[in-house]
Amino acid sequence: MLILPHPTDALLVIDLQNDFCPGGALAVADGDAIVPLVNALGRRFDHVVLTQDWHPLRHISYATTHPNKRPYETIEVAYGTQTLWPEHCLQGSSGAAFHPALDLPHAELILRKGFRRDIDSYSAFVEDDHATATGLAGYLRERNLTRLFLCGLAYDFCVRYSAIDGKALGFETIVIEDACRPVNLPESVDATNAAFTTASVPRIRSTDLLTS
Template identity: 65%
Template sequence: MTFALSSTDALIVIDLQNDFCPDGALEVQRGDEIVPLVNRLQQRFAHVALTQDWHPAGHISFATSHPGTHPFETIQVAYGPQVLWPDHCLQGSEGAAFHPLLDTTRAEMIVRKGYNPRIDSYSAFLDNDHSTPTGLAGALKERGIQRLFFCGLAYDYCVHFSAMDAVTLGFTACIIEDACRAIDLNGSVARVNAEMQQAGIIRLYSDMLL
């Protein structure tokens, strides 16, 4: 099976930042391996957008903001369960910068998320309250985009939440699996795969596009 691409398709590159790559503050194993593939994929799309985790110090998602807790624990906050993470992607830091080998020249927009200190933001479209928009959906719809292809980090968190919200917002959502890497925290990959199948999200491999 192959996918013919058109001007109504867009590639959404999720959080391909230093802190999510090896030796970063919140390392996704082998996260840097996808960078050359993502660069090749960008050449196939008329529209490319990048997202960037962009946290202030003391962010609600940091374990250090909750005395007595540890990274990867889950707590309850006003908008529901919140996994606590090591401090990562601090605004203006080297960790928040895109991987140095990522081609950013073809991106027509960069969407920063997670900058509100009181709410986390996994999705490219909505904060974790599932109601506060980032503005990406409107920008894509103004350009006539209908189908979105997701890649990046991490598959079972920000990529997954972005694809799920894309479907809710009326887009067709596809995930390029070999252009992602996962955290797989407490069986999260199996869980999100089931959720995405039920939502009608298409999972494919890059050789169907290149």
């Protein structure tokens, strides 16, 4: 199946940052392996948006912020269950920078998320309190961008929540599955696939866009 990008399409590249790649503080297995594919996909789109995790010191998602807690444990916070992570994507750090091989010079927007100390933000659209908007939806609507193709890191967290929130906000959202990699916590990938099915978010292969 060949999908031809339209002028109202955008490629949304989620958190392709050093800390999520091998050697980073919260490395996703083979996270760097998708970079050439993402670059190739980017050349198919006139409109590209990059998201960037951008945490302050003592962010609520850091296990080190909470006494006697370890990474990958969960706690209850005002907005629900919070998974605790190693310190990652600290504002201004090399870990928060985009992977050096990412080559999308025509990207029109870099959207930073997770910069509020007391709210985590997996989604590119709404922070984890499900009330605080990032502003991305308004930007896309003003640009008349209506169909979104998502790729990046990590499939079972930030890609998942971005796709589902985008769909709920009225955008057509499509996940390019082989241009993502998961954190792969217990059952997280199965839960993500089920969530995409429930929300009617299709998953495609990069060849659906790159084959001509």
